[in-house]
Amino acid sequence: xxxxxxxxxxxxxxxxxxxxxxxxxxxxxxxxxxxxxxxxxxxxxxxxxxxxxxxxxxxxxxxxxxxxxxxxxxxxxxxxxxxxxxxxxxxxxxxxxxxxxxxxxxxxxxxxxxxxxxxxxxxxxxxxxxxxxxxxxxxxxxxxxxxxxxxxxxxxxxxxxxxxxxxxxxxxxxxxxxxxxxxxxxxxxxxxxxxxxxxxxxxxxxxxxxxxxxxxxxxxxx
Numbered sequence: 632x633x634x635x636x637x638x639x640x641x642x643x644x645x646x647x648x649x650x651x652x653x654x655x656x657x658x659x660x661x662x663x664x665x666x667x668x669x670x671x672x673x674x675x676x677x678x679x680x681x682x683x684x685x686x687x688x689x690x691x692x693x694x695x696x697x698x699x700x701x702x703x704x705x706x707x708x709x710x711x712x713x714x715x716x717x718x719x720x721x722x723x724x725x726x727x728x729x730x731x732x733x734x735x736x737x738x739x740x741x742x743x744x745x746x747x748x749x750x751x752x753x754x755x756x757x758x759x760x761x762x763x764x765x766x767x768x769x770x771x772x773x774x775x776x777x778x779x780x781x782x783x784x785x786x787x788x789x790x791x792x793x794x795x796x797x798x799x800x801x802x803x804x805x806x807x808x809x810x811x812x813x814x815x816x817x818x819x820x821x822x823x824x825x826x827x828x829x830x831x832x833x834x835x836x837x838x839x840x841x842x843x844x845x846x847x848x849x850x851x852x853x
Contacts, residue, residue, distance in 0.1 A: 666715060667694040667748050668707065668722040669734075722753040730754035731783070738779045746773070759784040 671690045678686040691707035693715075705711070712719050733744045736755050750769070752758040759780040761769075766777060 666696070666718065667745070668692070668715075668719060668753070669694065671704075718751055718753075721751050721757060724754075724757075730756040731787075733758065736780075736783070738783070739776060743773065743776060755780050756784050 669692050671692045672687040673690045675686045675688050678688075692704050693707050693711050694702055694704045696702045707719070732754055733739050733747045733752060734741075736744070739747065747753075747758055752761070758777060761777060766774060769777075
C-alpha cells in the first residue's frame with residue numbers, strides 16, 4: 632500500500648512479472664485510472680451571512696473513474712497535485728489563460744471531450760497545438776476534430792488559417808471578375824446611348840404631296 636494515498640490507489644492496478652513468483656505491484660497507474668479535474672462551487676454559509684449575500688467558493692475537485700458506476704470525487708490536495716502533476720498543471724494553465732475547456736466546446740461530444748481530458752487536453756487551445764506525432768497516435772475521428780480546434784483557436788485570436796485564407800481569396804477573385812464583367816456591360820450601354828444622343832438629326836421640311844401617284848415637292852412660295 633501507499634502511505635497516505637486515497638482508497639482508489641490502495642489496490643494495485645496491475646502486476647509486472649520480474650521473475651519466478653516475483654512481481655512488481657503498480658498502484659494508481661495514470662494510464663489505467665481515468666481522472667478529471669474540475670471546479671465545484673460550494674456555498675459558504677459563514678461568508679454569506681457576513682455580507683448578507685450568497686457567496687460560493689471555488690473548490691478544486693478530482694473525479695476518478697474506476698468504472699462506469701464508480702466515479703468517486705475528492706477535493707484536490709497536494710497528493711493529487713503531485714501524483715497527476717502533468718494533467719493538473721495543464722488543467723490549471725487552461726483556466727488561468729481564459730481558454731475554452733473541451734467539456735464546454737460544442738464541437739466535441741461528451742465522449743470525445745472525456746477522451747481528450749484523459750489524454751491531457753483540457754482546453755481546445757491545447758488540443759489545437761498538438762504535435763503531429765501525438766496526433767497520429769489518436770483515433771482518426773479526432774483528427775477532424777483537431778482541425779476544428781485550430782479554426783476555433785484562430786477565430787478567437789483573430790488569426791486566419793492559411794487554407795481558409797486561400798479559399799477566401801479565390802472567392803473574392805471570382806466576385807471581382809463578375810463585377811468587372813458587369814461594369815464593362817454597363818459602360819458599353821452608356822457608350823451606345825451616348826453615341827445615339829450625339830448622332831446628327833435629319834433636317835425638317837414640308838411634307839411631300841402625292842398627285843396622281845406622282846410625288847410633287849411643295850415650293851416655299853406656295
